[in-house]
Amino acid sequence: MRALVFEKQGTENLKVAEVEKPSPKEGEVLVRVKMSGVNPIDNMVINAIPGIKPMPHIPGTESAGVVEETGNDVTSVSKGDNVTVFGRYFDGTCDMCAHGMEMLCRKGYILGLLNNGSFAEYVTVDARNVVKIPSGLSWEMAASLPVAALTPYHAIKRSMLKSGEIALILGASGNTGQFALQFAKELGARTIAISRKQSLSDFGADETLPLANAAEKLGEITEGRMADFVMNSLGEKFWNESFSMLGVNGRMVAFGTLTGPQVNLDLSGLYSKHAALIGSTGGPLNEFKELVSKAANYKVKVWKKFKLEDGQEAIKALSSPERDGRVMLEIS
Numbered sequence: 001m002r003a004l005v006f007e008k009q010g011t012e013n014l015k016v017a018e019v020e021k022p023s024p025k026e027g028e029v030l031v032r033v034k035m036s037g038v039n040p041i042d043n044m045v046i047n048a049i050p051g052i053k054p055m056p057h058i059p060g061t062e063s064a065g066v067v068e069e070t071g072n073d074v075t076s077v078s079k080g081d082n083v084t085v086f087g088r089y090f091d092g093t094c095d096m097c098a099h100g101m102e103m104l105c106r107k108g109y110i111l112g113l114l115n116n117g118s119f120a121e122y123v124t125v126d127a128r129n130v131v132k133i134p135s136g137l138s139w140e141m142a143a144s145l146p147v148a149a150l151t152p153y154h155a156i157k158r159s160m161l162k163s164g165e166i167a168l169i170l171g172a173s174g175n176t177g178q179f180a181l182q183f184a185k186e187l188g189a190r191t192i193a194i195s196r197k198q199s200l201s202d203f204g205a206d207e208t209l210p211l212a213n214a215a216e217k218l219g220e221i222t223e224g225r226m227a228d229f230v231m232n233s234l235g236e237k238f239w240n241e242s243f244s245m246l247g248v249n250g251r252m253v254a255f256g257t258l259t260g261p262q263v264n265l266d267l268s269g270l271y272s273k274h275a276a277l278i279g280s281t282g283g284p285l286n287e288f289k290e291l292v293s294k295a296a297n298y299k300v301k302v303w304k305k306f307k308l309e310d311g312q313e314a315i316k317a318l319s320s321p322e323r324d325g326r327v328m329l330e331i332s
């Protein structure tokens, strides 16, 4: 099969190669990949994270496709089923799995880090990782559910955002941002997008503010209340500004650090606001299934779709200043 492979880290080392097609072991399925989402984690796998295995390595953490073959004992799906792939390996036996927190499995890992990922014509995954998609769902949406959608879905649930609250979403036109806006709106929150884009009203933003002087503008439009919920996946560069936009009893959630992980925290600001800082990562399988069942209610904006041959371009496109929407690999 054809796959995007690197033998040494570096986007410049990514190339399309003919590699052996995997076959599903007991309990596994072979998925013919239709579409893969390209995410910052793929860039990190290709360029930065140490200990990636196996080598040569096929990256790719987010995908959807068609079941091609099933291993022994697999009854949950059959050849020909259209599926989306829960993006974390989990063993199903540890205490975290038993408590429905598969993304924290003690033996778990993100797909495409310690096994070959989905930037390939075929990928094998555990049968419990695949979820059938509703008929008519686009491949772009199916391949956006595992990472771009599930992560803010869980982060928002975890932060207990409620109807009538003010939700502030940073990086709002990005992979996770565009879904966060939709989920916050669905819950009945007043949604404020922080973005370099003009308007994100298509995704449910009630207001779109540029980052410059955002705190002042937020103060004006909320009459000093500020935000009850802030999603800051951008990290370091925007920390002070985003913390200043958190109102009393506010919750700020972080699941990413796109501009760096180191921040200063004024603890007096934290307690005097009665605020909570929440870390979140991925989401559990039951929320993934819930999201798949509701996926037709949401939209995803795709900026560019690339073929496997253009894998290097796809990775570079993630950080293009012109980017407006998702970058996807259309594989078959």
Ligand SMILES: NC(=O)c1ccc[n+]([C@@H]2O[C@H](COP(=O)([O-])OP(=O)(O)OC[C@H]3O[C@@H](n4cnc5c(N)ncnc54)[C@H](OP(=O)(O)O)[C@@H]3O)[C@@H](O)[C@H]2O)c1
Residues within 6 Å of the ligand: 039, 040, 041, 147, 148, 151, 170, 171, 172, 173, 174, 175, 176, 177, 194, 195, 196, 197, 233, 234, 255, 256, 257, 258, 259, 280, 281, 282, 283, 318
């Ligand atoms: N832990 C997890 O499970 C998990 C899952 C998904 C993502 N993440 C992490 O979360 C972070 C965000 O992921 P993502 O996929 O949403 O990222 P993304 O789509 O690549 O970027 C997010 C958005 O942030 C804004 N942005 C990016 N760089 C910026 C900069 N230097 N200055 C100002 N604005 C900038 C842009 O939005 P505008 O143009 O609208 O301003 C961009 O579209 C990443 O660090 C990623 O690794 C973690």
Ligand SMILES: [Zn+2]
Residues within 6 Å of the ligand: 090, 091, 092, 093, 094, 095, 096, 097, 098, 104, 105, 106, 107, 108
């Ligand atoms: Zn486990």
